[in-house]
Amino acid sequence: MGEVEVAFRVELPEDLKEFCSLYGDTLISDFLFVFGAKFMAEKGVWMSDFVREGHSTIPNAVLPDSGGMLHWGHTVEGDKLFLEDRGSGRWTVSAFRRNWHDWYESEETLNDWLAGVFAGRLAVDWMPEWPEVHWFE
Structure with a gap:
């Protein structure tokens, strides 16, 4: 992720760097890339x-x-996922929801948002029902 920080001249949040070092360039459960x-x-x-x-x-x-x-x-349905810098090193998840043609904002950091989405507590109106065990491609 260092090359992204250099190219974009920004310090990315640690949770993103850790998550993407493990799961970057991965499709999760045929839905979330x-x-x-x-x-x-x-x-x-x-x-x-x-x-x-x-x-x-x-x-x-x-x-x-x-x-x-x-x-x-992004999702396979064309939703585009973003992190917004809220200051003091806090980045939160936002998204363009393609099927709804609207803007979604959360107060959750990446790891908290993903945990909430996969548990079915967050973004339930536009995310799928997730399997008990995820698969990765």
């Missing part, structure tokens, strides 16, 4: 250009644009 460093950089540049051109629902800039959100993954 988490970017590793290479895809995070490539998709970030693409998403930044896309938002800069005027996407009506994504409200903020995306890294590598200064002060932008980090595009860290």
Whole structure:
């Protein structure tokens, strides 16, 4: 993840670096794709250009644009997942929900959000019912 930090000139949250070092470039239970460093950089540049051109629902800039959100993954349904820097090293999960064509914000850090989603406590209206045991591709 160091190469993403250098390319985007930002210090990423530790939970993201730890999670992506274990699960980056992985599809979880045929639904949630988490970017590793290479895809995070490539998709970030693409998403930044896309938002800069005027996407009506994504409200903020995306890294590598200064002060932008980090595009860290997507779902197979086309939802785009971001982390927003809230200051003091706290980054929280937000998303463009494609099927709803709206913007979702949480107050959860990446690990807390993922744990809540997989347990069925968070984002239940747009995430699937998860299996008891996840599989990874």
